[in-house]
Amino acid sequence: MNKTRRITTSRWWNNKNLWFLLIFLFLIVFVRFSKSLIYRDIYYFLSKPFWPGQFQRELLLESYDKELNTKLKQLEKDNLRLRSLLSLKKTTDDLKIDSSVISRNTGSWWRKIILNKGSRNGVTIGDAVVGPGGLIGLIDDVSIFTSSVKLLTSSESQVGAWVQRINIHGLIVGVGNDSPKMIFYSKDIDIKVGDLILSSPASTLLPPNIPIGIIESINQDSRPTTTANVQLLANPQAIDWVQILKTKI
């Protein structure tokens, strides 16, 4: 029996273009070396609803939240009790007065703003004023319909503050420009540019832990104190609305 020789030209790969072969090979190589990344990612999304730990994880997180909330409430209670023992200032959410800025003097000798809320709204001298970002100053004068705010940048302004990261207290002193100075009454402290400054919990003028600004630059050469330039978080030049925090002892 004679074996007939196959005609090689009839094979399919001989009929197709060479490009087809190349693309196919490339795909094969890609699938091999991609280490099934695409499959795994697809599988991730497909299997997500059926993961075994999901429900348990939510339960755990929920219980952890509850635990933290309980701790927070307890700490708040302790904090209020201790602050009242030390006769320090405190605020509550129901003692915030929204007010708009009706006059602004932020660049000259007098760094003040005037607000449209006065003594008839319950504003009193010494109340803290916060804008978007943080503290901007303290009420220094009140009329029936208006109140005047002495800005932190004013050369007459001095407030207690602390760097929470290292638990160091200092004094923020206005020097007339847009960056007040912070004076630390100790040398060799570990302050860094970018540290957040908050109102001091030990202050008798301000409610505790209101954000004030960040350390802009440090002057270690000043003797006997360390001073730092502070970049305020709230810019009084651009603020139209503020909140007056009613403080009580």
Next chain:
Amino acid sequence: MNFSLIKNNYSLLSFLLIPLLSLWNPIWFSVMGVQPYWPIFWLLPWSILNGPINGLIIGFIIGIILDSINNDIYTQVPGLLICGFWFGKLGTLKYRYQYGLLASLGSLICGLIYFLQLILNNYQKNPDWLFSFGLKNIFGQILLTGLFAPVLSICLYKFFSKNLKKNPF
């Protein structure tokens, strides 16, 4: 002493602009946040027309009003007293630029006196910090007050002159 202070009614009404402008602080008049020294624009023509004694009195009144607005421990009264008296001594000015120069000098006097008080009060704190801020304010005020005075003060001078003719002493 004459009684132009009382007779000059419309002029005194325009006086209300000074505290209003000091409160308003229109931002488009400011350079680097510094405003012109508003009371000089009014005090210069008024003192020129009404003499040194009236200038002294009105300078004192403006100073008291501005001190009450700014409500700080420093006072603007001495500077405005000096300016009111000095401007009153000068008599009529011939040229426009003289208004600008005088307003600038008045602003310099008031600014320096205010700055001196600031330095003295903060002597123990660290007055070095205040120098850059003080100099910026003084030079900013000198520049702006001198720039606008030839327009604003001359307008006010004409207004006061007309008013004086209508209400002679």
